[in-house]
Amino acid sequence: MRWAKAGYEVIIGSRSQERANEASRKINDSVGPSARVTGLANPEATKQADIVVLSVPFDGFNEIFKTIKPVLREGQLVISVMVPLESSVGGKPTRTVGLWDGSAAEYINRILPRNVELVAAFNNVSAEKLHDLNGIVDCDVLICGNREESRKKVFELVNAIPGARPVDAGPLENSRTIEQVTALLVSLNIRHNVKGAGIRITGLP
Numbered sequence: 001m002r003w004a005k006a007g008y009e010v011i012i013g014s015r016s017q018e019r020a021n022e023a024s025r026k027i028n029d030s031v032g033p034s035a036r037v038t039g040l041a042n043p044e045a046t047k048q049a050d051i052v053v054l055s056v057p058f059d060g061f062n063e064i065f066k067t068i069k070p071v072l073r074e075g076q077l078v079i080s081v082m083v084p085l086e087s088s089v090g091g092k093p094t095r096t097v098g099l100w101d102g103s104a105a106e107y108i109n110r111i112l113p114r115n116v117e118l119v120a121a122f123n124n125v126s127a128e129k130l131h132d133l134n135g136i137v138d139c140d141v142l143i144c145g146n147r148e149e150s151r152k153k154v155f156e157l158v159n160a161i162p163g164a165r166p167v168d169a170g171p172l173e174n175s176r177t178i179e180q181v182t183a184l185l186v187s188l189n190i191r192h193n194v195k196g197a198g199i200r201i202t203g204l205p
């Protein structure tokens with residue numbers, strides 16, 4: 001919704017064409033006539049996109065990945081917003097599942113085609129805040145990935161969201177810490193009875 005509002009062409013991917021249509025229609029209705037949002041099945045959406053955002057519950061990732069991996073191509077940037085919360089496998093949303101690779105992003109990076117770049121970003125951003133198109137998203141967005149050029153590409157996407165500040169968070173292995181922060185934010189939401197806790201890093205230039 002935020003990117004559509006900022007003028008980006010957005011394709012919503014889904015396992016079902018009907019749900020993709022429904023989601024894109026809702027976004028077009030919310031954003032208004034300037035929105036350029038369409039819905040497609042995940043593989044078709046992946047084929048057409050320059051930037052592919054992986055935004056599904058961790059337990060559902062493998063099923064979807066099998067359908068999109070064959071169509072990922074050189075030059076595409078893949079962004080993982082995913083957090084391996086334990087709730088996606090029936091546990092607590094305040095804990096993460098331990099992964100051999102260290103984080104969901106590092107796992108995905110290992111199984112991606114070699115010529116496709118992965119960046120982890122937006123992992124700590126509340127969907128609730130993003131959804132309120134009239135509100136600002138008062139938080140920092142930590143961006144990590146193994147190439148500076150790829151991290152910088154995501155700066156523009158963060159700057160398109162009013163209130164959000166992009167922060168270069170270095171190599172992809174920092175996603176181990178960043179993904180854990182989301183579990184902490186969920187815990188803070190519960191403790192303080194709010195829905196949109198976020199983070200700010202101080203002391204940066």
Ligand SMILES: NC(=O)c1ccc[n+]([C@@H]2O[C@H](COP(=O)([O-])OP(=O)(O)OC[C@H]3O[C@@H](n4cnc5c(N)ncnc54)[C@H](OP(=O)(O)O)[C@@H]3O)[C@@H](O)[C@H]2O)c1
Pocket residue numbers: 013014015016019020054055056057058059060061063064081082083084085122123124125126127128182
């Ligand atoms: N929600 C937040 O505030 C937030 C914040 C930071 C990070 N994240 C991370 O972002 C990711 C998406 O979160 P979300 O809250 O948007 O999740 P969600 O609403 O539960 O799921 C997003 C979409 O993923 C597909 N999906 C759901 N379950 C699936 C399954 N078992 N297998 C395959 N596809 C499935 C569905 O699309 P179709 O049915 O149309 O295919 C669904 O609309 C998660 O990894 C989460 O940890 C979320």
